[in-house]
Amino acid sequence: MLISTNIRSILGDLYNQSFDSSWCIFSGYLALVLLGMLYMTFVNQAFYRLIRIVYSQSRWFQSVKLYIILPFIEIIILTVILLTVLIPLNGVTYLPNDHFCYATFINIPGILSAAVIVYISPFCCILFIYIHITRFIHQQGNIQTLVVKQRQSRDLLITRRILIIVSLLFILGIPAMTLVFMFIITGEEHPLLARIAFFPVSVSQTGLSVALLFSIPQLKNIVQNLRTTKTVTPVNRAMRGTIQMRKITGTQ
Template identity: 50%
Template sequence: MMNQVGFVLNIITLSIDIFTCLISLIIFITIINYRCHNHIKQEDKITFILCTNIYPLTMIYTALMVLTNIQTLLGDLYGHNSNSSLCIFLGYFSTVLLSMLYWAFVNQAFYRLCRIVYTTYIWLQSSMLYILLPFIELILICILLSPVLFWNDIIYLPKENYCFVTMTNVRGVLWLLLNAFFLPVSLLPLIYLRITKYLRQQYNYQAYIVQQRQKRDLLVIRRILITAGLLIALGIPSTVLAIILFITGEEHPLFMRIEFCLVSITLMGECLSMVIITPQLKNIIIKKI
């Protein structure tokens, strides 16, 4: 029975990943096409850069997950073994990509913070900064998550036919959760609080046009927070299973498949929500439709 449920979960996850990958590709091509054929204002240019950073990451990550799910299917159906050094690296790199996606949301909020609070620091609103930022983050994330490689925490999981940190490895799991997930997510509410505090202090001293622009920026950050909240909520079932694991010492046989299915749903939601929370992107998509 568990094998059948696991197989179905794998098929569902694979389908979601393929859908998300294709949608990300379509939106990414749409953004590039629009930028090539239209004049874009400076402030909108950075918004497009931030979106352009998110969709390739989503596309690459979901493509990697498609490969992982196919490996699992081959393992379930034919007993295929994918254990290799490449398998270990892909298990590590998938976590790096997922962390970069969360940092991409932080970059969006950071840009709004700079536009509202640190308007005098022009370099914080330059296009080049937001082009370089993902590459800097990639290097830092790779360094930050590298201990799981040196500790040999990423291992081949024969039941899943891919490589990842097993949930019984408390050190590896906590390290990945804290550095790849909680660190970027915790910054979002801090940025929001900083902006709201600043707006309350400055509201009576600013021109109406400036106030309207800042309200729009704040609205975008609120939407980002809501999206992040939904993404976190999807991880609650996995958290419950993890708590049960730590208490009982027994891992649920479908834990990893449930986890990856929820991650896939999360990414699909993130992919679609970006269109909703970004007015410029939403207008482009509506025009194309």
């Protein structure tokens, strides 16, 4: 999606092409949905840690089937909410200076609504989960066994990392929000507002993909095992070659 947006911007700048179409508007809404789902993956991770620590007796909430179905339910709910809120506000429009469709930053109700739905709500959910887990662990005190304490500490650490990652993404959005507030005060739109705002978004999406990999221990272990396998395989081949050479030398 970001590649398509960048290509349209480059073609528009070089050849003054217009991409104003229904497909462009659709891609703008789709970009918001995908961005929201990217943040929701971290909410799902935090929710899973919450269930493991606070509601460990609820086996159904720890089942694999639930976390396979959950993203599909979330994408339906997120799409319905975004369309219901943003379409009446004309939230996604064609940006003639940038040659792509997205939530325009001069439409204050639209951009604030999109920010609340896509980012602020997931961030608040993660923050609430982290606070709830922290309070629960402190209330337990020394009741839990050592094994349970170690597992809870590990899950709390992962939740804290998720919260830190999402907080850093909020910091990346400060330049865009500064320009938006300048527009509200002065009434003048900066010509590069959208592009300045989208640069942190591009960085954050790349960072989220990498951070998601390292925040999930299972995925991290898979990557480490793949690296170990690639490292061990050439060594094994070299050892086999050495042994075969020794056998040949011995027979001679």
